Amino acid sequence: EEDEESSSAHNIEPVSVSSLDWETPIWKNWWIRGILSVTMIIGFFLIIYLGPLMLIFVMSIQIKCFQEIITIGYRVYHSYELPWFRTLSWYFLICVNYFFYGETVADYFGALVQREEPLQFLVRYHRFISFALYLAGFCMFVLSLVKKHYRLQFYMFAWTHVTLLIVVTQSHLVIQNLFEGMIWFIVPISIVICNDIMAYLFGFFFGRTPLIKLSPKKTWEGFIGGFFSTVVFGFIFAYLLSQYQYFVCPVEYNSETNRFAVGCEPSDLFVMQEYTLPAVAQNILRWKTVNLYPFQIHSIALSTFGSLIGPFGGFFASGFKRAFKIKDFADTIPGHGGIMDRFDCQYLMATFVHVYIASFIRGPNPSKVLQQLLVLQPEQQLSIFNTLRNHLREKGMLPPAVLEQ
Numbered sequence: 001e002e003d004e005e006s007s008s009a010h011n012i013e014p015v016s017v018s019s020l021d022w023e024t025p026i027w028k029n030w031w032i033r034g035i036l037s038v039t040m041i042i043g044f045f046l047i048i049y050l051g052p053l054m055l056i057f058v059m060s061i062q063i064k065c066f067q068e069i070i071t072i073g074y075r076v077y078h079s080y081e082l083p084w085f086r087t088l089s090w091y092f093l094i095c096v097n098y099f100f101y102g103e104t105v106a107d108y109f110g111a112l113v114q115r116e117e118p119l120q121f122l123v124r125y126h127r128f129i130s131f132a133l134y135l136a137g138f139c140m141f142v143l144s145l146v147k148k149h150y151r152l153q154f155y156m157f158a159w160t161h162v163t164l165l166i167v168v169t170q171s172h173l174v175i176q177n178l179f180e181g182m183i184w185f186i187v188p189i190s191i192v193i194c195n196d197i198m199a200y201l202f203g204f205f206f207g208r209t210p211l212i213k214l215s216p217k218k219t220w221e222g223f224i225g226g227f228f229s230t231v232v233f234g235f236i237f238a239y240l241l242s243q244y245q246y247f248v249c250p251v252e253y254n255s256e257t258n259r260f261a262v263g264c265e266p267s268d269l270f271v272m273q274e275y276t277l278p279a280v281a282q283n284i285l286r287w288k289t290v291n292l293y294p295f296q297i298h299s300i301a302l303s304t305f306g307s308l309i310g311p312f313g314g315f316f317a318s319g320f321k322r323a324f325k326i327k328d329f330a331d332t333i334p335g336h337g338g339i340m341d342r343f344d345c346q347y348l349m350a351t352f353v354h355v356y357i358a359s360f361i362r363g364p365n366p367s368k369v370l371q372q373l374l375v376l377q378p379e380q381q382l383s384i385f386n387t388l389r390n391h392l393r394e395k396g397m398l399p400p401a402v403l404e405q
Contacts, residue, residue: 058174061171062167064338065167068329073156073159082153089163092164094133099130100169102129103126106123141153166347170348173350177353180357180361183241186247187302188302188346188349188350190233190234192310194234195307199222201222201225202226206221214319215318227308230307231300234299235299235300237299238295248267248269249263269293269294270293270294273292276288277289313349317340
């Protein structure tokens, strides 16, 4: 069956708007997708308005994607009546989420942990508790093995774990990106959405040359048109968001107000700087310098990945669906399929953004270091204080010690 995803750049003859029959199935499908796309974009901006509460949105998307993939497995193998398959699948989801969200609490909510005795215990032994919970599920799986179905049950065990790897692990990376600043969450998602729409439009109107056999309706015209459109969009969108602290400041938990706080002195990444253009560009544009936010330059790398590599997440999903002879992961969104159909590229993009931040952007985080210091014993804290004081004196940043008479 041919893929009907909205990112598909359709391999059809270019059309003339004046000669179109607006009642044909192609245009009816186009209008359905268009209206629902606009609705989803409005919903996306509403979520942005909620700020850090979009963590709930990420969690909801993760659970729905997991449910869609697990349901496919259940439908394929339900006739075998495998015991505990769905129960164990959801149990492992809870275990993995407990581990990842516990790590997040330990990293970003140190002040809250210090005030609550139960949380201190859970954070201190978090990894041991997580392992114990997983071990209980592992033992339940072994006890559920049924003669003549061993191989099938191990297939499903692997199915669940691969789904956890694809969905839950990468959802955790989305949350990590969000805490670096909402701009690292909003721009990558918007880049994928833009590429999705522009590749579809360029392919719909100009598509002639097939791109990949996995998705016969994707074309080179849509792929290339989506790339250039997305780079321009990402560059402009990065410029707009870089002007607001609300988007560029890391998301931190304020222990005094018990709320998330988004406020800081913007880093150099979000401060306008002057760049000298190459000689060739100077001759063409007649400009010697341009003023840009450094993040705009990084947005080109994000847009390039989202346009050239990101679609392979969609190709992967297309191959998966063809393997099981299904059109969509679900029918949650008319004309678009399931939630996973819309987020197949987003997860790959989120992983790239996380790696990109860790490799090229993030330096030592003073707030995390401070949170780690706060959980040490007083003697350890005093030892670190004395070591740091002596180090600063050697650097000349503190006055030398006064000898006691």
